[in-house]
Amino acid sequence: MFHIFCPHCGEYREEEEFHAKGEAHIARPLDPDACSDEEWGEFLYFRKNPRGIHHELWVHAAGCRKFFNITRNTQTYEILEVYKLGETPSVVAE
C-alpha cells in the first residue's frame, strides 16, 4: 500500500485516502470540434502506459479533495516526486 505525500496537506497519508486517476497531463483539446475521430479517440482512450516512470493524476479524495500529480515507477512502485497541477515534473523517463 502506497504512502503518498499530499502536496496540499503537506504530509504523508495512506493510499486509502487517494484515488488514482490515470495518466497525467492529458489535456482536453482546446477545439474539440476541430478534432478528427482519430484525434478524439487518442485523447479519450490511448495512453502511454509505460513500464517504468509514469506521471499520473491522483486525487486526495478523503482528504483535501485536491488533484495533484505523482511521478511513480510502475515497476518498483517507488514514488519519485509529487507535484501540483500546472507544475512540471522534475523526474522524467530517459
Add this chain to the structure above:
Amino acid sequence: MSDVNNEALEQAPIKLVMNQLPAIDVPFESPLHHVELAKIAEHGESQGGVVFRELSLGLLTLRCTPNAEQATSIEAILGVALPSKPLTSVSSASGELTVMWISPDEWLLQVPQDKAFELETRFFAEVGGHYSLVNVSGGNTVFELSGEDVVKVLKKSTPIDFHDSEFPVGKVVSSVFAKSGATICRTAEQSYQLVVRRSFADYLWLWLQDASKEYGLTVTC
C-alpha cells in the same frame, strides 16, 4: 412581460442567503436523534475508556482563495484570521467559533446553531470577490470522543498517526473513517471532534460502539 423580467433581474441577488432556522419552536432532530443518546447516558456505562457525545453546531463551508482584502474582511468578521497552515485550526477567544483548515481553499467554520445565518449575512455584506459560504449544519454532525482509550478507537477507524509528535492539540485532518469519512480535530489532550456526514451518522455510531466495546463506552449529553 419583458419589463417584469428585467425588474426581476435587477432585483435578483448574486447569491441566496437564507435563514434556515425556524422562527417558531419546532422539534430539532440531530442525526442520532433516533438513538436516544440521553437515555443511554442515563442508563449506560459510566466508567468507559471512551466517552461519546453528539454536538449540534452551526457548520459552514467556506471556499475561498483569499486576497489581502478578503483576508482582512474575513478576519474582521470572524475575529481570527483563517488558518493558512495546512491541517491546523483556530478558535476565537470566547471559544464560540472554530475554524478548521480543510483544503487550501476550504475551511469549516463551527459556530453555535443560531449564529450561522448571522455569519452568512455578514459575509455577504462585507466580503467582496470570489468565495462561497454554504451552511452545512444539517448535513453534518459532530461527535466528540474523549477518554483514556480514545486514541485506540481512532486507530481502529482511520490510518492517521495520532502520536503526540504527529498530532498535537488543534490539528485537524480529513480522512477515511471506517468505511465512511470524517474530519478529525484534536480539541484537548484526550478529546477529539469528528465532523461526519449526517447520513453516515448511524453507521458510525454502530461502528464506534463496536470498536469501543473492549474499553467500555460512556455516553454523555
Add this chain to the structure above:
Amino acid sequence: MQHYSGFGLLKHSLTHHENWQRVWRNPTPKKKYDVIIVGGGGHGLATAYYLAKEFGVTNVAVIEKGFLGGGNTARNTTIVRSNYLWDEAAHLYEHAMQLWEGLSQELNYNVMFSQRGCMNLGHTLQDMRDIERRVNANRLNGIDGEVLDAKQVQEIVPVLDCSEHARYPVMGASWQPRAGVARHDAVAWGYARGADAHGVDLIQQTEVEDLIVEDGTVVGVKTARYGEIRADRVGCVVAGNSSVLANMAGFKLPLESHPLQALVSEPIKPILDTVVMSNHVHGYASQSDKGDLVIGAGIDGYNGYGQRGSFPTIEHTIQAIVEMFPVFSRVRMNRQWGGIVDTCPDACPIISETPVKNLFFNCGWGTGGFKATPGSGHVFAASLAKGEMHELAKPFSMFRFHNGALVDEHGAAGVAH
C-alpha cells in the same frame, strides 16, 4: 507425441517412470520464421498450436521472456464462462467455450475443465435487471443461461448467506451450467506440448528487446539472447506488457496495465461446488480440486507492472467473501499474488491489425483472458495465417476506439476474474 493414458501410466510405473518423453523441445531459434508469436502464455501457445494444427503454418516460433505460461496464465483464478452481454463478445467467448469442451481430448492433456457452473449474484433491483438482460441475450445467442431466484441460489450453494439480514441480500443470480474452472498451468502446457509436436519452436527465457520495423512493416524481432529473428508476420500476445511492445513499434494502445490480485485459502474439504461471483458485494470464489478456496476481486486503481497490488484490495475482497460466506471466517488465507492485466476502456479485448503492417496484437483481455484462451488462440491463429482478421475478431479492432464502436462489457465483466 507420446500418447498419455491411464494405461501409459501403469506401463511407465513398471520402469519407475524413467522413460517419459520430454513434453517439448528446447530448441535454438532459426533465423527466420513465417510467424513469430511474442509471448508464451496460454493465448500465445494456443495461437501457435492452432496455426500449426488447423492452418498448416508450422514454421512458427513462440518467444517467451520467462517460462511458458508464467504470466497471467499462471496467476488467474481459472474461471471459464461465456455469458457475455453483447453479441460480439458472446460469440467470441462461446467459441472459446466450445473449444474448451473438447480440449483435454484435443490436446491429449487433461486440463481438468470442470463444468461445475458459474453463478453471478444479484443484490439490487438493477443487478436483477442486468441479469435478466444478459441471460435473455445469452439464450438468444445460443448460450446456456438461467435466472435463479434466491431460493434456487441457496439450493445450489448451501453455504452462501441468502438471508434477508445480509447487508445486500441475495435477490437472485444468473447461472451458466456449462461454465466452470480449469487447471491453468495444464492449459499452457497442453498447448505447448501440442504446438511443439506440430513443429513449433518454443523459445523460452528470451526477451524481445525490440520489434524490427522497416518501411512501416514489421520484419522480425530483436532479442538479447539470440539477436535478430526474422518473420513474415509477428503476433504480440503479451497481456500486461502490450503497451511496452506497442511502444517499440511506435504506437500507443488504448490500454492501462493494472495489478490484479488473487488469493487462495488453505486447502479444506469440499464445501463449494460451483463458482460464485458477486459484482455488487465485490468478490468471487470457487474451490480448486486441491481444496483451496480461490478468491479474487477487482483491480487496483493505479497502473502497475509489479505483479502485486495494495493490501486494502485484499481486505475488501475478504470482507466480501466473509459477507457472502460467513462460515469461511475461520478459514485462513494461505497466499496472495498479483498479475498485470491490460485493461481496455470497454472491458473487451483487442484482436487487431495495427498501424504497422504484418504486426498484429491480441491484448486488452483485462481481467478475463483465461476463459477465452482457446477461442482467442484460434481466431488469432486464423488471422495470422491469412493476414486478415477472422470474422469473430473483427469487432475487436483497436480502431474501434477511433470511431466509437465500443463493445461495453463492464457489466458482464464486472468484478475482475
Add this chain to the structure above:
Amino acid sequence: MSQKNRLQDGGRIDRSKPLTFTFNDESYQGYAGDTLASALIANGVDVIGRSFKYSRPRGFVAAGAEEPNAVVQLGATEATQIPNVRATQQSLYQGLVAASTNGWPSVETDLMGLVGKIGGKMMPPGFYYKTFMFPQSMWPTYESYIRKAAGLGRASKEKDVDIYDKMNQHTDVLVVGAGPAGLMAALSAAQGGARVIIADEQSEFGGSLLSSKETIDGKPAMEWVAQVVAELNEFDDVLMLPNSQVNGYHDHNFLTIQQHCTDQFADRAPNGAVAQRLHRVRAKWVVLATGAHERPLVFGNNDVPGCMQASAVSTYINRFGVVPGNELVLMTSNDGAYQTAIDWHDAGRHVVAIVDARKNPQGSLIDAARERGISIMVGSGLIEVQGSKRVTGVSVAPLNESGDKVTGAVAKLKADTVASSGGWSPVIHLSCHTGARPVWDDEVIGFLPGPTVQKQLTAGAINGAFTTQAALSQGIQAAADALASLGLEVTDLSLPKTEEVIQDKAMALFHIPHNKPTSKAPKQFVDYQNDVTAAGIELACREGFESIEHVKRYTAMGFGTDQGKLGNINGMAIAAKALQKSIPETGTTIFRPNYTPVTFGAIAGRDCGELFDPKRFTAMHAWHVEQGAKFEDVGQWKRPWYFPKGNETMQEALNRECLATRESVGILDASTLGKIDIQGKDAREFLGRVYTNAWAKLAVGKCRYGLMCGEDGMVFDDGVTSCLGENHFLMTTTTGGAAHVLEWLELYHQTEWPEMEVYFTSVTDHWSTMTISGPNSRKLLEKLTDDDVSKDYFAYMDWKQMTVAGVPARVFRISFTGELSFEINVQANYGMHVWKALFESGEEFNLTPYGTETMHILRAEKGFIIAGQDTDGSVHPFDLGMPWAVAMKKPFSFIGKRGMQREDCVRADRKQLVGLKTVDPTVVLPEGAQGVFDPNAPIPMPMVGHVTSSYWSACLGRSIAMGFVKGGHDKMGEKVFYPLVDGRVVEAEICQPIFLDPKGERQHV
C-alpha cells in the same frame, strides 16, 4: 495419562499447571507453556496425520512455522472449528480439542494408505494431466473423488462467534522477530529515541534463545532476554507483540501483523474479547530479524514419524522438557546439529550415532560430542529409514567426497528417532514480498535477501549470521543505521558477549544418495505436505520442466500450507543437479504473502455483517421503518421501495400508491438525491460546459433539467439545477451518482478550467427533500404555508423560498411524475417535523407515502428516464430521444459534444429508446427482455434491443414499457417481439415513450 517422553525437569513449561486436552477423541495432559505439538510428543503420539497423495503416516518434523505435517483441525465446538492449525504453533490451553485432518477410518489405521501404497507408483507428478481424460463425461466423477481425497481440515458449518479487530500503527522502526538480533535492534532503537514495534510469532520473546543453552554476558541467555524485555517495557513508545506473525511486507514499508490475542489460550475468546487483531503498520524502517529455518536432509523414507529437524529435537528437549524418543541417530552436514546429539545425551537418552557426511569435521561441538562418548560416523550418509508408523532403524552408507554417491556397504542401525540437518535457510520470505529476488550465497549455503527499494534492514541469521554473537552485533548495527537515517542520536550500546564456538565448514548437502537410483529408491520426500519426492523432481526435469517455477507447479512443491519453508531449497538443489546447473542458475521461486496463513476473519476485521458497508439513512428513516416500508438498496442508501398496508401484495401496494398520487396526492422522500451548491461568477458558464443543454439564460428563481455526458458523449447522470442567485445554483444529481458528479466537477475545475471562478459544495445531506405530487398537492401545501403558491405566482419550473410548517424552506415546482408537484427542502434537522406536519395536514387528501417503485412507474408513464436504468454508459442523448436537451450551438464545445458525433455514434441504426406497448395489454414485459424483429429466426437470433423499464400501470389499466430498439425512432407503430425464457413470445408495438398526458397539462395546473 502418562507423559512418557516428558523429562523430570527443565524447559520453559510450568509443571504446576497441568492442562487437559483432547486429540482424536482421546484425552491427554500437558503443561502450561507447551505447544500442542510438544504436549502430543510428550504423550508419545507419533502419527499426527496422513499425507495427501499416498496417505502415508506422518509425524512431527519441526517445532515452528515450517512444520508441514502436524496440521490439525482445532475447535471444541462447531462454531469454533479452525482447519489446518499447525500444532507446533498452537499454545496448549485447558480443554483444547484437536483432531487429525486425514485418515479413514482413523489416522492410525488408514485404509487410504493401501490405495497410496498400491496406486502410489502410478501417481508420479502430473499423473492427473496424463489420465482421467476418457471419456470426457466421466471427468466430473473422477473429480469428485479427487476433491474428496484432497483438502486438509474443514470449515465450520456455523457462523463465527469470535471478534476480530484491526488497528493502524505508525512507527519509526518495526522489528520483526524477537530473537537475539531483533531484541538487540529494538532495544538500541528505543534507547535512541525511536518509536518501536517488535513482533514475534512465538508466545514468548527470545527466538532461538528459548531453546538454547548458551550464555550471554555469562548468564543464561533467557535471563538476558528477560532483562531486555523489562527494559523495553519502560519505553512509552515501544509496542511489544508476542504471538504475532508479521505476515505481509507491502509497498512503502506497510506491513501486516496478525496478533493472536485469545486464541492461543482459549477455544473461544472469553467475554466477547477480541480474538485476533490485525495490525496495519506503516514503518519508517523495518528490521528483519527473522532468523533461519533448518533444512532437513532428503533421504529414503525420511517421512516416517520419528524423522525430525535436528534443531526441533533440541527445542523439544530444551524448551519443553520433552525427548521425542529413546534411540537417536543424527544425520548432519554441519557442526551446529551436533548440539542436538549432545542435548539428547544430556537428557539421559541414548545417541546411537552421529552420521556426518563430511570426511573430517573438526570443531568445539564435535569435541563435546566425542567427550560424551557418542559414536560419530564420518563421510557417511543415512540413506534410508526403516519403519512405517515410527522409525525402527536406519541404513547408513559411506559417501564420496561430494556426497552424491554411495561408495560402500550399507550398515543398519536400530533407532527410533532420526534428527537431520542440512544447514540453515535464512527466513527471507518477507524480504521477497515486494518483488526483491533473493541472492544465493555459497558460504551461507542459502538464499539471502536481495536488493530492495524498501526501507529495510536485516540482522542476524537472515543474513546467514548464524551465531548469537553475530546476531547481537548486527541487531545493534541495524538499529544504528535506522536511527542515523531518522536523524536520531545513536547511543553507545555495549555489545553483550557470548561464548565463542569454533565451527568447521558445513557441506552443501541436500539430497543423500541411495545405493539405488533415485527413481527406484524408497521415496525421498522433499515437500511432505504435497508428497513431492526427489524422484518426482527429477522426473519433472526429465520431462522438460526446466524452469524452477515449472518444476514447482508440475510437482506442487511449495504449494502446501507451509509454503515450502522446509523443502523448497532442497527441491531447487535437486532440480539444479538434475538440470546440471548451479542453484543460482536454476533460480528460486518468489515468496508471496502470507508468511503463515491468516484467518479470513482477521483480515475482514469489524467490516462484517451490519458493518460490512454503511447504511445511509435520511432524516425521515425512522418514520419509514415505523410505517413498515420495504427498502431498496440504492448505492449505500436505504430508500423506501414501497409501503405495503396490511396483507397487500407488492403490486397491490403499488397500484394503491400510484392511484392515490394521480387522484389526490402522494409523497416521496427524495432526500437521497445528490445536491451540490455552486457559487461564483462563472458558475453559469461552468454548467453550460458540463451539461449538454443551455444555461446562459436561466433566470433567478427558475429550474432546468440537464443531461451530463462523458467526453465520449454517453450520458452518465441527469438532474434539475436551479438558479438561486445570479451567481448561485443548486445542482441535483441521481442518488447513486452524487459523489461521482461532485468529483467530476472538481476534476474539470482543477485540471482544465482553474481560471473559472466557481466553487462546489456538497449539500446532499443538509437538505431533507420531500416531494408532494398530485392534483391536491397545492391544497396540501397551502395548509402549511402562508406564502402564495398559486399557479400564477408559482409557476411550473419555478422555485420559491417560503416557510412550510414553520420551517424556512426552498420549494421547487418540478415534477418527476407529470403531476402538479412541489419538492420541499428544509434543513435536515427539521425534516422529520415537516414530514409529520404534511401527514397531519394531508389526512383529508389521503396523503399517501410512496417509494422508489411507484416513483419509477409514475415517471415511466411520462417517459422520463432514469440514468442507470434506461442508460448503461453506451447511449447518448440522441439515442434517448432527447435532442431537446442538447444545445449543439453553444459557443463552448461542451463535454460530450465531440464524443457523440463520432462515426459510430451517428449511425441511423443505433439502438434508440422508445415506448413499448404489449399487444396484450395485460402482459408486463420482463425488464431485460431482448427484442427481435423476426421471432422465427434461428439461434443466434439477431437482437435489436432490450426492455429497460416495464410496469403495470394501474392508472392506465395496462402494461407500459420503455426499451431500446435498433433504429426505433423511425419505427413508430411497428412491432417488435420478445422471446422469453419461459418460451412465450411477447409482441409489442413501438410507440413514443409517453403514455399519459402527452401534452403535460397535469403538471402545469
